[in-house]
Amino acid sequence: MQKLAALLFLASSLTLARPAAAQAPVAYQVAFPNAVHHEARITATFRELPAGPLQVRMARSSPGRYALHEFAKNVYDVQATDSKGKALPVMHPDPYGWDVPGHDGTVVFTYTLFGDRTDGTYAGIDARHAHLNMPATLAYAPALAQRPAQVQFALPARWTVASQLQPDATGTTWQAPNLQYLMDSPTSLGEQQVRTWQEGGRTIELKVLHDGTEAELDAYTANTKKVVKEAAAIFGGLPEYDFGRYTFVANYLPQTSGDGMEHRNSTSLTSRRPLRGPEAIDNLGTVAHEFFHSWNVERLRPQDLEPFDFQRANMSSNLWFAEGFTQYYGELLLRRAGVYTDEQYCQEALTGIVQAMLNSPGPKRYSPVEMSQQAPFVDAAAAIDPNNRTNTYLSYYYIGAANALALDLELRQRYRTDLDTYMRTLWQQHGAQQNYAPAKPYTLRDLQRVLGEVTRDTAFAGQFFRQHITGHELPKYDELLAPAGLLVRRAHPGQATLGARLQFNPADSSATLGTTLLGSPLYLAGLDREDVLLKLDGQKLTGNTQVQKLLATHKPGDVLQVQVRARDGQRTVPVTLQESTDLEVVLNDKATRKQLAFRKAWLSGKAK
Template sequence: MHKIATSLLVALAISGAALAQAPIQYSVAFPNAVHHEAQVTVVFSDLKPGPLQVRMARSSPGRYALHEFAKNVYAVKATDSKGKTLTISRPDPSGWDVTGHDGTVRFSYTLFGDRTDGTYAGIDERHAHLNIPATLAYGRGLEDRSAQVRFELPTGWQVATQLRPETTANTYFAPHLQYLMDSPTSLGVQQVRTWQEQGKTIELAVLHEGTAAELDTYADQTKKIVREASAVFGELPAFDFGRYTFIANYLPQTSGDGMEHRNSTSLTSARPLRGQGAIDNLGTVSHEFFHAWNVERIRPKSLEPFDFDRANQSEALWFAEGFTMYYGDLLLRRANILTEDQYMKELTTIVNSMVNSPGARLYSPVQMSQQAPFVDAAAAIDPNNRVNTYLSYYTIGGANALALDLMLRQKHQTDLDAYMRAVWQQHGQGQQNFAPQRPYTLPDLQRILGEVARDTAFAGQFFRTHITGHELPNYEELLAPAGLLVRRARPGQPSLGFLDLTFAPQGATIAGSTLVGSPLYLAGIDREDVLLKLDGKKLKDREALQKLLKKHKPGDVVPVEVRTRAGVRTVQVTLAEVPSVEVVPAPTATPEQLAFRAAWLGSKVK
């Protein structure tokens, strides 16, 4: 073949390939923001003949249940490149098929959104906080195409997002659908604090009603968290566009949430940036920033790539979320944001939840992780028995992270930081096309634990016993070398068990299931039963119940008159000691124990 002809064919082939990958173009405007609406237009061009399948996501990265975002989309229209109205059909609840196009489809719709959090879209005259799966429709078969998003902003609003800015004002780029959907965006009057860390730009973009001084202090605390997290792994991730953004919305109408993303995090809370509100908000900052390594780049194979058409189940959320929960609080202590007493309260919560959960004795962290599609903000109206069968993968994972850290420090001359660094080096550092090169499996995590501990038998036993098994760690023994006691929080006080009671003149209604093994459970009393009398006295309010209980001691048998579905009866209930435990410093801690505690909880920033 002639050389010129060959060159021409190659050029045409390249040109054709470029056309086939024409970017998806989005426009988002807010002409009716006061009524929580956005107008969204999507232009799909250079399409192949045949129907275009347009869909809204059913799930969202970082969430594991179905959310059916199409329910908030209406006034759908579609035209071709010449403005001709196209035929739209509705093949399923989450999407629309568009036929008769000329290679271009201009798809437009109205989006309603009035929940400002990490999952949905919150729109009003002050701001728009957009989770992209809840906001932007996409075309099936076009997932590899890049996208350009243009925001038509009300006066004074700015954009906070991990999307790459384009040269055109208020226009942003995503390399493909996975990155686009992982890119939350906040629009409003941003207050921004920016600094450099290890040659990378970290920015805190905030909507709030507080003072500039409060934000300055908050930014300083955030810097400490960033440095302590980096110290665990030995480095910051290579943020894809050289920048990491804390996208924070702290307005009064905001729902509390935190949602991790590859180069940013969505932070939402109605709490102010002062006092306890600031500390609570910083807890979310700490947790979510740790995710920049753990779950965003150190990613379970079961979640990669994320599927927007279904609930995404993973066996590894005990590690992805639970170990991150453990470090979220630990980093606050190391950064001296939490005092030692405050950190003891966090340890008390996690240990107390673990040792008093019937579910933790039934199911392993792996099995709890697999329950996420049913519990991760999933909506259902039928009652369940999760109080007896479930413990959050956050809690059960965090409790096992605590146990493993202490085991490694006491018996293997290493620690959980070293383990996390090893997992990072083997399964997180290598990235390609904005995704991990080597997502991990459970055998990978066990193998690396054996390498770090230099004890493969220990690693196998730990996973069999505590991760795929459900044996509880012995926290009393594990915390003792740090000079910490695990003890009964209210020794000698009698109890009917952990109860959610609603009081009325006729008695106390049990709102949820009674806990397995509790006094009322053993007496055959359950949810929706009404406690009428104890010791022959009416239970008008919580104070009356507590006064009656104080007359007894654990082990006493007391008559309880109760109305059940079978009628009114009196049963004999054996009172038990209040089961709550607490973690407190031992008053006689030795220098060795104090040194152990300092090495564990002290700053790692050099």
């Protein structure tokens, strides 16, 4: 026994002395013997282990998501053996993982995974496909995080693999250099339809599961190519993808949940919308947003997200830039690629950004940095208690996009430069250098510094960040958009409104309130969530059309008597109607040549 113990100790010492990349890779086998019931059977083999219990964990969070998701809840039938097949004890010290003692340097860890949500966060498995987000799928050993990993998929007939993982020469084993890369590699299995092309010396793959026609996919691919070209034009070329290719991992089957999730050399695209008609444009918007992420957030990455921690919620102060500026560019790319006209760009992009920024209470009280820090509570986070985010929060996507729009226009008007130049300069300083991870992630101070360099005006950069990024001063969009021949105006001038969305109750012709908007007529009247409107101006509430007809007979400033059942009893309260605050951005049909030239320089395609 002493000789055996000495040999095991020596083997462990030699293993630890070798670089992680030279140690035995973690090997996974993923099979689907019960796919019709949404199960996978997964085996993870850990070899060349040091003495002592092996800790195995399921991730609690996932790259690109910032809340906790507790993926261990869908793992069961856990077993472990050593290299000879001897059963090993499996301890369960916490909700997220297992400890395996008594091994002989090898642990074969096997479990069943349930997954029936096809999106960028979870795992979706059925008889037709498997869409796997790796943190939701693969158990891992934290102590072996620097080792390479290998994955073999037991594929049903006609299924193929879509993944940024690197296939071996036989195409049967898919490899990652380390745990961070493995967990960042979504994988879709099924009867893929594939479109591949070369762009800037890189291979771009569009691997799709969908029920449409070949012609629909061809048209969708043509627009995707335009988006790729326009995105590359902003940065002066495509990134150096780690294995020379970028993969759109796309699932547009009916059982799919809408989502888009960026990854280092790929993106997970999921939607039940088809690749035809107006819905194809909605899908293409996700393509544009997620592809822009292959620069912004994947390589041009905030320091407070690097490296990603799979065992906790990951908070960043920079999502207003990482997601918000990407939101701005995602829509702008559709215009530059010719998918939108100028008028459509105003309707589909600018109106939403400006409306949200100027009419939501949140931006008036909290900064983009503070909105970013809320991500662990709002980014697909689950909770059952009510909140007041209607009055305190605006998504970092929108508040960031709104500030990107304002900054782009200000740079063009005051400094004869643009946001493209700012992004390109940041890329050169903080994104271009990589080794499976960014070599120089940025801080908030870096973002301000580079703005000062691009404008050659550090005072302006400091003021912009104080007022709009760490502060909450609202941009003056009417002034900023005017040089482009665009108008910001009331969408429904003179129209009276209650400023609330009502949930109608057909059983008794009443309506239940959600959280009332700060400053709205019902808020000022002292009404709040779960209060029930019984009568409005003496009339029962039968539906939205009836309420709008009633309001159309009144003007802003009129006082209506509202019978309500609230927590403190039933009463009648006076409610003063307000003018609709809805805004829209439209083309100025009297735009000058100078304004049209400004708009063209901003919105026209840049790809050659």
